[in-house]
Amino acid sequence: MAQTRAPRADAVRNRKKILDAAREQITAHGPDAGMDEIAAAAGVAVGTLYRHFPTKNDLVTAVIAEFLAQVAEAAEAARERHASGSRAVDEITGFLAYVTKETATNRAVKAAARTLGADPVGGDAEARAGAALATLIQAGQADGDIHQDVTVDDLYLLFNNVPTEEPPASRDRWLTLVLTGLTTHTRTT
């Protein structure tokens, strides 16, 4: 068993090209994007695509996992900023706004997720995001800005059901409505 040689570089590069292409194609044409089209967009043959992702489901799952990793990073970044002094409720607001926007942009990702059988997609992303958000919520509650009964699951519940087909103005309005449900502040009319 010689130590693994360099050639693996190609495979890594291919995996990335495929994921990028899949994200693009799924975003552009919905989860109905064909495997051939994704392969073509990635500049590889279908066979290669199947070597990396034995099933379309696997590919879509990977795209979603990638997205969730981003979300986790955003949550952790929010926690860092709070650690550096920003207000927890503002970070939570910003985080929800970020997720709302991204999910809408990647609306296909969400639609695609629906075709999956609620697989355990997230890897550790969910855990990482959860930890960061829990810290923020606790801090917000200590500040008296966030309702005492709010949990991380509440955030998941909301951002798993973000409006994806609505115009930006509607998305903003949606955000306003649900944030009112999380914070102790009443809206000024």
Add this chain to the structure above:
Amino acid sequence: MAQTRAPRADAVRNRKKILDAAREQITAHGPDAGMDEIAAAAGVAVGTLYRHFPTKNDLVTAVIAEFLAQVAEAAEAARERHASGSRAVDEITGFLAYVTKETATNRAVKAAARTLGADPVGGDAEARAGAALATLIQAGQADGDIHQDVTVDDLYLLFNNVPTEEPPASRDRWLTLVLTGLTTHTRTT
């Protein structure tokens, strides 16, 4: 001018069987339910299905329209009850709870809607529901229970994005969260 004869009985029965089967199948397998499967579930041949609904789109549209008609009736019933003395905010709450439950049960109806190009599906259902809800919102605002800035579109925005993949407990929690965003009452923790 003899009244039009009975023979339509079969066709009427079949139309109903088809719509029932379509609702069921679409609910069970999403909008990807095959026409053959729907026909089989309805106990008719494909040809019959196509006689009643010339296109798959027509069938899906009909299923959705049926659902919207139910929703409109629920809204009007809520208005009636309010006219008979019930509190507007309670009716709105009840209506949202009803829609949330129904939408979750009919999860596929919503998914199916996605396959349509935002056609003006509802017939007059949307208008009827809108009128009834507007009355209730105004009354709720007059009572001081509903935020001054809440509109019918807000309700639409929320129930167009109801959680469909979550367990009943989550749906209830979701309802609690968004209702807090609509009403002037703060949650007691």
Add this chain to the structure above:
Amino acid sequence: MAQTRAPRADAVRNRKKILDAAREQITAHGPDAGMDEIAAAAGVAVGTLYRHFPTKNDLVTAVIAEFLAQVAEAAEAARERHASGSRAVDEITGFLAYVTKETATNRAVKAAARTLGADPVGGDAEARAGAALATLIQAGQADGDIHQDVTVDDLYLLFNNVPTEEPPASRDRWLTLVLTGLTTHTRTT
């Protein structure tokens, strides 16, 4: 067995309406005209159509037979005119011109004929036309205008293969070419 009563009149009228509609529809849309469309154009239900013509083939055959009857009449009229003194070769020329034009107009009839398995369509029409044409050919040969070797079958052979998809000018040219093959006259260039 009471003698057949009047009501049969409807059936006769229906048969005619159906044949007329079939001719029209087939001419307009080719032999692919649907049975439903033909029935609708005739103002009857499909069932009625099928009572009169148990098979699409039967209907098409009837349309063709009708056409052949017309052709037979044209041949007999030409013979009459010759009996009254006109030149035989002129009548043959005129007859061929007539058939060419009609066949082109009814191009669908010809196309339809192709879908049949060379069924014995004609009824007595073929015999009647044959008799009239034989007379004319013989007379033309006696006049020295028609080649001695020309037979009725030659005429059938030609008009069974008339150009149907060509513009009128081409059809005329075709007629000129084949007539030169029948007559003893050489073309003047």
Add this chain to the structure above:
Amino acid sequence: MAQTRAPRADAVRNRKKILDAAREQITAHGPDAGMDEIAAAAGVAVGTLYRHFPTKNDLVTAVIAEFLAQVAEAAEAARERHASGSRAVDEITGFLAYVTKETATNRAVKAAARTLGADPVGGDAEARAGAALATLIQAGQADGDIHQDVTVDDLYLLFNNVPTEEPPASRDRWLTLVLTGLTTHTRTT
């Protein structure tokens, strides 16, 4: 730049098998031959057929184009023989006989053409055949064998309307009749 590798061997073989099968099936059952039947006859799956010819129309077109190429080659061969000393009128006669026979054998090719919208199917075949035939006609006219008014279009007109449903004897007779229309020679009876 290595030369493109062999792997195409299969595809090339398949394309040929498909075209052969298509010719056969279309000849046997007309242009209504099903794609599945053609695929089965070719010993491939439908998908393979569609990879080579994305549309039924494309396949039919290819079959016709193949036939037209043959015709063009025959015309050019006739011109070569004339260049080597044979009589032009004999080459034209031979060419028409060849086309008549081939068209009858390929009767479906002609019928199939009808399903196309007079597309410019031939590629350069029509041009090549036209050039060769024009040369022959001119030579025949110079020899005094061919009518001065005969053009290439006359030949096209005739062989576009060759008898396809008649027995060989009838086809020969048809040829005799129309050739008399092209040449200056009168038939001997």
Add this chain to the structure above:
DNA sequence: CATGAATGAGCGTTCATTCAT
């Protein structure tokens, strides 16, 4: 390990024909 040709079940839809009313 990559390629891309091949596979074949499945899809939405049509239409000649049958049959209950």
Add this chain to the structure above:
DNA sequence: AATGAATGAACGCTCATTCAT
């Protein structure tokens, strides 16, 4: 006898997946 709703085999075509090269 007329109606028109029902039937179901067949069609052209797609696409996730497999496998020979």
